[in-house]
Structure formats: structure tokens, C-alpha cells
Amino acid sequence: MNGSTPIKDRRSELAFAPKELSTEVLLELFDAARWAASSYNEQPWRFYYAKREAPEAFISVLNLLAEGNRVWAKDASALIVSAAKKELHRTGKQNFYAMHDVGMATANLMIRAAELGLVTHPMGGFDHELMHETLMMDDTEYPVAVIAVGYKGNVAALPPELQKRLNAPRVRSSIESFTFDVNDL
């Protein structure tokens, strides 16, 4: 895959411009999420969102992030908390693929955001227990990640260590290192 594509252009942004995100755009992102594949089409994802124009909600999610994430996530337009439904609707048994499928939906959301010229940054660095409580989740679901979504901000205005992180080359393992031809095993 050469050249620019939303998949390659997406990166975990650190420079956000503190602007509002319209409900229309947010819905466009959730629409991308909902077309993800899922085991038994269970669609075990849930997305809680806090928009910056609702400061009380926004800050309640922001405050649960790790300190290192709060520094830049405070300028996001929305903080989206993904969650997984633990059990299969059809049988009540554990959905082994719940986390996988939440990831599928989240990837769709982030790639659609990139297509729309938005920036995102997923985070696992937050207090999961308190998030569960704050968002009034019951025992059938658990929070997976927080995704900061917004508009590209001014990199030069970031603290030097964050600028350094953003300017560092993006590193990926080679395709050969994680793919295996079964015929060669």
C-alpha cells in the first residue's frame, strides 16, 4: 500500500485545536463504526461520548485519563469511551470476540475520521473502574478505550516533549515479521 490513504494518514494525534464538533459529524463517525463486522453480528460495541461544549461531561471523562493523556486530550472536540458488552445476546454466554469487535468498530470510526480530515487518538490510559462507575455501566459491559477526536491543532504550541513525540518517525514491524505462509511451516 503506497501513497496516502486514510489508513496510513491516521496517526495518534497530540495537537488538537479546541473546537466544537457538530453532531452531524459525530453521527457520521458512529455510522462508520456500526458497519463493522462482528461475531454473530452481535455488535457488542457501545460508545459514550462527551463533547467539549458540555464542559461538565467532558471534564468528568477527561479527569479519569492518565495525567500524560490529559495534557493533550483536554483540547479534543470530543472524548469517546468505547465499551464492550460481555455476553452474547442470543445465549447469555461470554462473547469471546467482544473486545475484538469493539476494536473493529473503533478502527472504522478512526479511519472515517481521517477521511473527513479529523484527527483521533485512542487511549488505554485511564481509570477503568472509575469510568465504569462514572458512566453508570452495569455489570454486562466494561470500558475498553477512550478515543480523543477533533481537529488538527498547532504543533508548535505543544510542550517540547510532545512535539518531539509527534516528530518522531512512525515505526512499524516489517510484514515478513508477522506473516507466515502455512505452506512453509
Ligand SMILES: Cc1cc2nc3c(=O)[nH]c(=O)nc-3n(C[C@H](O)[C@H](O)[C@H](O)COP(=O)(O)O)c2cc1C
Ligand atoms: C488500545 C490502545 C491504547 C492506547 N493507549 C494510549 C495511551 O494511553 N496514551 C497514548 O498517548 N497513546 C495510546 N495509544 C496510542 C498508541 O501509542 C499508538 O497507536 C501507537 O504508538 C502507534 O502510533 P499511531 O497510532 O500514531 O500509528 C493507544 C492505542 C491503542 C490502540
